[in-house]
Amino acid sequence: MNVKDPNRSASSEPSASPASAGLRFVGEPMAALATASGASAVAMIRLSGAGCLPLLEKLLRRRTQAPAQPRVMMMAQFIDPENQAVVDELMVAVFHGPASFTGEDAAELYCHGGPYIVGRILHILYAHGFRPAEPGEFTRRAFLQGKMDLSSAEGIKQLVEAQTEQQWLAARQLATGRFARTIEELRASLVESLAYLAARIDFPDEGDTQDVDLSMVRMRVEKVMQRIQKLEDSYGSGRVAAQGLMVTILGRPNMGKSTLMNTLLGRERAIVTEHAGTTRDYLEEPCRVRGRLIRLVDTAGVREARDAVEKVGIARALELAQDSDLILLLNAADAGPEDRAETERLEAQLGPERCLRVLTKADLGTPAWAKGWLTISCQAERGLEQLESEIVKRVDGFVGKLSEEPFVSSARHLAALQTAKADLVAFFNAEAAGHYDELLAFELQNAARALSSILGTIDVEDVLDKIFRDFCVGK
Ligand SMILES: Nc1nc2c(ncn2[C@@H]2O[C@H](COP(=O)(O)OP(=O)(O)OP(=O)(O)O)[C@@H](O)[C@H]2O)c(=O)[nH]1
Ligand SMILES: [Mg+2]
Structure with a gap:
């Protein structure tokens, strides 16, 4: 069978995220306290962004001159460059992008958790090349660098906020990417169906294989539709898990x-x-x-x-x-x-x-x-x-009804699934009415697009602001 790359045909799948399209997002160095503010034994200050490691190096005094090994905890003194005072003895770990949470070069400083020390370290960082991170900006960069999809980022926020086992359960399936993998599978199945349709559109005269092909598409789409329905049905329980029983x-x-x-x-x-x-x-x-x-x-x-x-x-x-x-x-x-x-x-x-x-x-x-x-x-x-x-x-x-199967716990995800389902219904109606393959492809494409919006691989800018705005600083 001649299956064309759907990305190159007229019925191509919507464009991917900036990261997967190869357009690497470059973030400027930023820093923020990642642990709760107030006095504590230890506080963690997180840094990330292009060029952040040489900037940090200038503020640290370590025992050895050897280059910092990534992902290894090191002792260091944090120095105030104004007067060379040792602000704190701390532990530091550096990460080389893409092997970091954000996907960028990054570092974590574990200092004594006193408000004065934390405030002074941040003040020095902000005076030496770093800017304060905005709420959710670390996770936003991780998303932009292709380290995670949007539903996983939403899960991380919920994981941090979870106060009960039921919320933790709902947050975890998002944060671990389990939910995203299910959505990706469904989307991939639609993209494959699009490829079949594309082949029919591009080679309309190849005769008797055509009906077979369309029935294959139908079967595939039918299956996707059933799985979407099952996900939709899980929202009753998923909503109670994430948002509480009303x-x-x-x-x-x-x-x-x-x-x-x-x-x-x-x-x-x-x-x-x-x-x-x-x-x-x-x-x-x-x-x-x-x-x-x-x-x-x-x-x-x-x-x-x-x-x-x-x-x-x-x-x-x-x-x-x-x-x-x-x-x-x-x-x-x-x-x-x-x-x-x-x-x-x-x-x-x-x-x-x-x-x-x-x-x-x-x-x-x-x-x-x-x-x-x-x-x-x-x-x-x-x-x-x-x-x-x-x-x-x-x-x-x-x-208790929530089994190992993925379930829907967010209204945003439910709305996208409902849109996808409506598009698939339109596909079946168009098919029953004997419409052209182009129209069928159009409906499938819309459904794939709706699923992509859950993962954040299309049309994301408007949703991004809404989602990351509610994060805490340092996440
Ligand atoms: N004896 C007794 N009185 C109660 C009890 N619970 C509430 N009350 C009294 O009943 C009155 C009404 O209580 P609310 O809780 O305001 O009743 P409500 O149903 O919210 O009333 P609305 O807001 O007007 O609809 C108050 O004077 C309460 O003190 C109870 O367990 N025993
Ligand atoms: Mg009352």
């Missing part, structure tokens, strides 16, 4: 919703009063329940709204409940028949499987209608352990 507290006014929010958070976040209608807008807070991350949402009490503000608040409460993984439907022990009827209506509207009926203010008694309700009293600190167990069970239910 738990909304819902119910009539005065049922103790804000009190429960405060109790779970362990601080007075929401205003609590005896007046019905105290909470008007919703409040969302990340919260850890026995080591699991949840996004806890307190809402305005649902009732016939008294004014425009309350009306909007109640509408928001219902929208949020719609988007939630778990809805805590609250009714207090002294609730009237109207309150209970409203709770039942809400439960039916939102789907009983997502709702958990919670009886609050159990210190006032446990009415007969509340049989089977999870019973709590924030005031008497009763029943809260059972409520926590229910939340934990739901988080683990989602996260």
Whole structure:
């Protein structure tokens, strides 16, 4: 079979990243504290950029004059060139690009972690050829040098920020490149299909092999589509892992919703009063329940709204409940028949499987209608352990579904996969309608492009700023 290089045909795959296109990005020398600021035993200052090693060498005094060996820890004195004072005795390791985190020449200084020492070393570096690194700039350069793809860079950020096992799990599959490899496989399969199509376009008269070829393309694309669907399906669980289970507290006014929010958070976040209608807008807070991350949402009490503000608040409460993984439907022990009827209506509207009926203010008694309700009293600190167990069970239910298979945990990745899938649907529609191979190739190319956007191999500038902006300095 004559398979043409798709990169040279009209239906070529989108252009690659600057690094893989052979255009090496040259970064100017930069430096930043990579460890947390404040007093600590040791602090690490990271340097990277073209020509950074000779600049650093001028500021160090080592025991030997032999050239620094890369990737080996060495003792050195850090000197202030103004007065030759020894600022600190430290350890230093140098790296020769591309064998470094950024892919550039780089170094790491391990100095004593006092704010004065760190500040003075940075001050000297900035006065001698280095500039302060911007947030995420080390990882950004690693990306630009082709050391990692964009989804892995996003994973590194999440790894640093992970506070729970579930977040670590989601971050790791990105940071290790496991997710990227899956996306790359799918993209490669589409590129190969494009190559088949290109061959048909360029050699239209080679007769009876044509139908066979197209069915091969169809099979391949079908398989890619199935795998994209599977990835999309994993987002329900992946999102809970990375962002936390969304738990909304819902119910009539005065049922103790804000009190429960405060109790779970362990601080007075929401205003609590005896007046019905105290909470008007919703409040969302990340919260850890026995080591699991949840996004806890307190809402305005649902009732016939008294004014425009309350009306909007109640509408928001219902929208949020719609988007939630778990809805805590609250009714207090002294609730009237109207309150209970409203709770039942809400439960039916939102789907009983997502709702958990919670009886609050159990210190006032446990009415007969509340049989089977999870019973709590924030005031008497009763029943809260059972409520926590229910939340934990739901988080683990989602996260436990995440197997060794790659999964989607970011909205950005999900959106790109959805675009790719829509393009593949368009491909099948065009194919069923008997359209020209050129049009089929166009749809496949769009799908490949959408997958490339996850890896950052195309159209990246706009996403780059958005992603790296939220990094911490030194990463
Ligand atoms: N006895 C008793 N009172 C409680 C308990 N929890 C909350 N309350 C009281 O119930 C009243 C209403 O509490 P909130 O937490 O503001 O109720 P809410 O559901 O947020 O009310 P809205 O914001 O108006 O919808 C306050 O006076 C609380 O002190 C409880 O466990 N026992
Ligand atoms: Mg409230």
